[in-house]
Amino acid sequence: MTHKFTSIKFLLLSLLCFFIFAGQAFALEPSQKELKDFLAILDRQSKDYGWKDIKLEGIPWEYYRTTIQKKPLIFAVFGGYKSNCILFLGGVHGDELPTVYVLLKFANYIKDNPDFFKDKCIIIAPLINPDGFFAKSPARVNASGIDLNRNFPTRDWQALAWKQWERKCHKNKRYYPGRKPGSEQETLFQIALINRFKPQKILTIHSPLGFYDFDGPSSDLDSFERWIETVSKETKHPLKKFGYFPGSLGNYAGHERNIFTLTLELPSSAPNRGMEYFNKFQPAIVKFFDLQVFGKEPFLKLTDEAIKKH
Numbered sequence: 001m002t003h004k005f006t007s008i009k010f011l012l013l014s015l016l017c018f019f020i021f022a023g024q025a026f027a028l029e030p031s032q033k034e035l036k037d038f039l040a041i042l043d044r045q046s047k048d049y050g051w052k053d054i055k056l057e058g059i060p061w062e063y064y065r066t067t068i069q070k071k072p073l074i075f076a077v078f079g080g081y082k083s084n085c086i087l088f089l090g091g092v093h094g095d096e097l098p099t100v101y102v103l104l105k106f107a108n109y110i111k112d113n114p115d116f117f118k119d120k121c122i123i124i125a126p127l128i129n130p131d132g133f134f135a136k137s138p139a140r141v142n143a144s145g146i147d148l149n150r151n152f153p154t155r156d157w158q159a160l161a162w163k164q165w166e167r168k169c170h171k172n173k174r175y176y177p178g179r180k181p182g183s184e185q186e187t188l189f190q191i192a193l194i195n196r197f198k199p200q201k202i203l204t205i206h207s208p209l210g211f212y213d214f215d216g217p218s219s220d221l222d223s224f225e226r227w228i229e230t231v232s233k234e235t236k237h238p239l240k241k242f243g244y245f246p247g248s249l250g251n252y253a254g255h256e257r258n259i260f261t262l263t264l265e266l267p268s269s270a271p272n273r274g275m276e277y278f279n280k281f282q283p284a285i286v287k288f289f290d291l292q293v294f295g296k297e298p299f300l301k302l303t304d305e306a307i308k309k310h
């Protein structure tokens, strides 16, 4: 009798193991399908915007998180190195359409010129807010109505985020920071990229304000400013110190975590100007990319060589 029970238990345990493992194996399929479907709608949307030179296949897209509307939060890692990383972020505000083009184009450029980038570490997340981007009328905020550039858990969030939203933004819904910091998957996605890759530099692309802005280690903010002043002249694009907000990336990454964070505000949000902007800003992107950082936090500095060179 006991023996029979043991056999039945063994059988049940085996079946349980089978279903767990089989479940895991099958679980991969929906995620691959989800990515494929997402790339297909992104491809269609790109074609609709006239971004005919963008190819999404052949890029090593990955994703681990989805939005509230089940859209994958995609990124691609290029280069063979795992240190001195640079992180590119686009489409944080879903209605800033050419920012997505510029980064998809940059991903294509890296894919086509792998030798230039083989000893680098580059992470490209071209579409942080897909729900806003794919909305019937593209939206700055995500599907929960939150401005993702006000939702980072910065030290001043609790004290100031709502206060500033009420006083400075007059409760404009476009700048709503959320009920609490770090509440959104899209915010957690950016934090996860920062934690995993520990980038020394971040380039975040927005539109349509038309300037460069920067945040970074206070130990070397002057050199960074001098460097951007030169790039600003060369690319004929103004530099404006916009300051940072409670819950903004510049505050979270640049001010609080000593990451050299450059914001490129494109001059308009018109999707058909994407190619023009890529061509105009490609030299600045490459220069930022080549900018050398040395030292350990909180004494990160740009090298003299890097500053003189520009």
Ligand SMILES: [Zn+2]
Pocket (backbone or CB within 6 Å): 092, 093, 096, 206, 207
């Ligand atoms: Zn923006």
